[in-house]
Amino acid sequence: MKIYQYLLAPALLVVISSAAFASSPRSQIVDFYRQQAGEDFSAERGKQLFSTRHDGGKPETPSCTTCHTSSPKNTGKTRVGKPIAPMAVSRNADRYTDLKKVEKWFRRNCRSVLGRECSPREKGDFLTFMINQ
Amino acid sequence: MLGKTGRITNPEPAGKILVWDLPTRLFHWSLVLATSSAAITGFLAPEWWLNIHVWSGYIIIALVVFRIIWGFAGSPCSRFASFLFSPAQTISHLRSLLNRKPGHFTGHNPAGAIMIFALLAILAAIGISGLVTLGGQENQGPFAGFTSFAAGHTARELHEILATTLLFMIAGHLIGVFIESCLLRENLVRSMFTGMKTAYGNPKDLASHPQSSILAAIIVIILLLAGATTIWALGRIPASGIIAMPANSTYSSECGDCHSAFHPSLLPAASWRQIMTSLDDHFGEDASLDQQTASKIASFLDHYSAEHWDTEAANNLRHISAQNPLIITASPYWQHRHSNISDDVFKQKNVGSKSNCDACHADAQTGLFADQMIKIAPVQINQKP
Structure with a gap:
């Protein structure tokens, strides 16, 4: 055995463990909402938020599914027909990695669909659902 | 004789x-x-x-x-x-x-x-x-x-x-x-x-x-x-009436997320201003932006609106619809030029809606809309819903 092999093994260990435990941008965003909400999130409630027909906002967009289809794994469609990348993290690894963008779309779409801003708990539930999808 | x-x-x-x-x-x-x-x-x-x-x-x-x-x-x-x-x-x-x-x-x-x-x-x-x-x-x-x-x-x-x-x-x-x-x-x-x-x-x-x-x-x-x-x-002399417009990634990504990022020459400045001040109700959706992003886009649109171009599209589309001054496709010229195209063409999957200029105009992003660049999207048969 050469000396570098003794060095390589611990080095690899450090790299792997840091990747596993370092908080990813996505989990940082979930943490951000958890701090605001002060409670744990539920994927089940997130699913409900996604699938329910709210009718609270603009008549053109009664629910999330109007544009995102009934499954977050599907490619959605904006009202003018432009494709929307799937919401599910399993289908789109870029999702929920930029807090500014996440906040922008929650602000817009909660107002459009629910007619109000979403609470931190709703946002966290929604993200938890999408991350598990 | x-x-x-x-x-x-x-x-x-x-x-x-x-x-x-x-x-x-x-x-x-x-x-x-x-x-x-x-x-x-x-x-x-x-x-x-x-x-x-x-x-x-x-x-x-x-x-x-x-x-x-x-x-x-x-x-x-x-x-x-x-x-x-x-x-x-x-x-x-x-x-x-x-x-x-x-x-x-x-x-x-x-x-x-x-x-x-x-x-x-x-x-x-x-x-x-x-x-x-x-x-x-x-x-x-x-x-x-x-x-x-x-x-x-x-x-x-x-x-x-x-x-x-x-x-x-x-x-x-x-x-x-x-x-x-x-x-x-x-x-x-x-x-x-x-x-x-x-x-x-x-x-x-x-x-x-x-x-x-x-x-x-x-x-x-x-x-x-x-x-x-x-x-x-x-x-080889550059065409008059076409101004140099640098690419604006803020505009193309923010607006292009939901619809094609229309060439700024397709509406007069007054219409763009009205659109940018009513983003919270943008054709039935909330499309609000943070102040900084919004003003960046607003000034870009103002700078390159229809008034600044001497192209066919800009000259014609600056005459907006009185009822719908914010809708490009509502303008009399747009309506007139597309009157022969059936609704089926616009609705089909590869087009989506009338706002998808790029579907038939290969040069829509340049604002030129040259006659030779038109290719009416073929009507797809048996398309899945």
Whole structure:
């Protein structure tokens, strides 16, 4: 055995463990909402938020599914027909990695669909659902 | 034939001779083909045939140039001098036609002569007005660098009036050929193929020897090369009315997330301003942006709105719909230009909606919307919902 092999093994260990435990941008965003909400999130409630027909906002967009289809794994469609990348993290690894963008779309779409801003708990539930999808 | 006094004298037929030399005949039938192609693509074909229309026009101009040179250098009956008649001679010939006893002419008769000169003149005028139209309205061709949209618009009207007039003149030409053929009992159409036609008087005077073929060929080639070079060089001047617009990633990503990022020249500044101040209710959706992003986009749109361009799209779309001043597709011009396209085309999967300009206009992102770049998205059959 050469000396570098003794060095390589611990080095690899450090790299792997840091990747596993370092908080990813996505989990940082979930943490951000958890701090605001002060409670744990539920994927089940997130699913409900996604699938329910709210009718609270603009008549053109009664629910999330109007544009995102009934499954977050599907490619959605904006009202003018432009494709929307799937919401599910399993289908789109870029999702929920930029807090500014996440906040922008929650602000817009909660107002459009629910007619109000979403609470931190709703946002966290929604993200938890999408991350598990 | 006309005597020196202008009176019609009718010499006896003296057998068939070669009256129309080969270059004149080739010119005639090439002109028929090129004019037919220009007329069909101009009057009937959809916009995206524009290139064929323009090339037909260039060929017509080249043919007219050749014919003018040949009018001095060709064989006797092709030379202008052989069919320049005085008004008195012309009137006298027309009278003889009314009496159904037309005077005998080996080459062009006075009525035909007027038609030849008129046709050459109108074809040249149609060609030039066409190039001005192309430069002004489409920002293309040799005149694009210095022709305004307004000038192109005027040229287009002239081009259309002249082209319609040409159709009537062609009809007149054909009727004339038919009448003369009947009255003289000679198939003049066949003569234009074979070149052979009955000679009157002394055929030796009219023997078909071009004056100076080689010189004519050299002059024609030089003129055409000079013309083509000039057109090519002028075509390299950047089109006027198109301003340099740097790519704006904020605009294209923020707005392009939901719909195509429309070229800013497609709406006037007032409409863009109104859109940017009402993003929280953007056609039935909340499209609000943070202040910094919004003002960045607003100033970009303000800077490159329809007022700043002299393109066909900008000039026409700046006349917005009174009811829907924010909707590009509601403008009278947009509606008019898309009236032939069925709703099925817009609804299908590969288009999505009327707001997807890029689906059929390959150059939508440039704001130019050139006729040649239109490709109507094919209607898809059995598409999945």
